[in-house]
Amino acid sequence: MRRILIAEDDPHITSFVRRGLRAAGYDTADAADGHTALLMARSGMFDLVLLDIGLGGIDGFDVLARLRGEGVATPVIILTARDSVIDTVRGLEGGANDYVTKPFQFAEVLARVRLRIGDGEGRPSGPMLVHDDVRVDIRARTVTVAGEVRELTSREFSLLEVLLENRGQVLSRDQLIGHVWGMDFDPASNVVDVYVRALRGKIGAERIETVRGAGYRFR
Template identity: 80%
Template sequence: MRHILIAEDDPHITSFVSRGLRAAGYDTTEAPDGETALILARSGSFDLVLLDIGLPGIDGFTVLSHLRGEGVTVPVIVLTARDSVIDTVRGLEGGANDYVTKPFQFAELLARVRLRIGDGEQRPVGPVLSHGDVTLDVRARRVTVGDLAADLTAREFDLLEVLLQHPGQVLTRDQLIGQVWGFDFDPASNVVDVYVRALRGKIGAERIETVRGAGYRLR
């Protein structure tokens, strides 16, 4: 199993990223500050590092500088709220392999992780996803149930896409919020339940199962 280091001091972000990555089949370890991140990243135990720039102790730029200066070649994706061109260039020229600005949707982050970790072919997300008689054409943004087209809103489409990427797997409300709405969305909101109810009305209630106390899964 691929092992990813999450170097991030915000426990909310760390929690939702870790849960999402574990649901996608990765193992994760968390580092809440720069010193811990540097020690762990040097160990050679990780396939990729998600590195926040604003870490306490020593910041992400310094961690990255030490790693590259010592010849550590582990792929690094920088996570930061800083979106200026200067910071972007500094991160990339300092040896980062990619740069993701907060807030972000988990689906985007996962796609970048798969690309940088070199296993995109192992977990492909193709242009067409299907399960049973439900088919979703990602490129054309078209959904069919049997021989009938389903008219979905953009959010309903995104929600169904995530469920189709994990057929039979229970996805928690937090995981669905992170992948469809973004990590900064209010986790106390009932938006997932509202959209699941709407989606059931369009593709059939029996196709999305409620797992009490856990979340939802596509049957």
């Protein structure tokens, strides 16, 4: 199982990212300040580091510079609220492999993680998700059911993608909101139920099961 270090000083963001990564099959560990992040990233125990710039002690830029200066080649994806071109260039030229600005949708972070280190269970990630007669082409953004093309909105497609990637596993409404709508979306909204209902109408109601008090899962 791939292991990811989440170096982030905001516990809400850390929890949000941790839940999503673990649901996707990754193991995680946390570091809430720069000194701890540097120590853990040096250990060689991680396949990737998600690195916040605004860490206490020493900031993320300094952590990155020290890691690269010591020859640590572990992939680093910067997560930060700083979205200026200067900061982006500084991060990438300093040795970061990617750069994601806050607020973000978890699906974007997951896609970038998979691009760098692949699937959490060690399976090669590909552009096609297939289960029985449901086929989802990630690159072409198309869905077919029993050979028939189904027209989905962007959100419906993302929701189906998350459910199908985690088929058989119950995903809570909070997890689905984080994956599809982003961490800054109102968790009290009924948007998940609305979109599940719409998705069922397009791919078949029997494919998405409601688990009372827990969430939804793709059968």
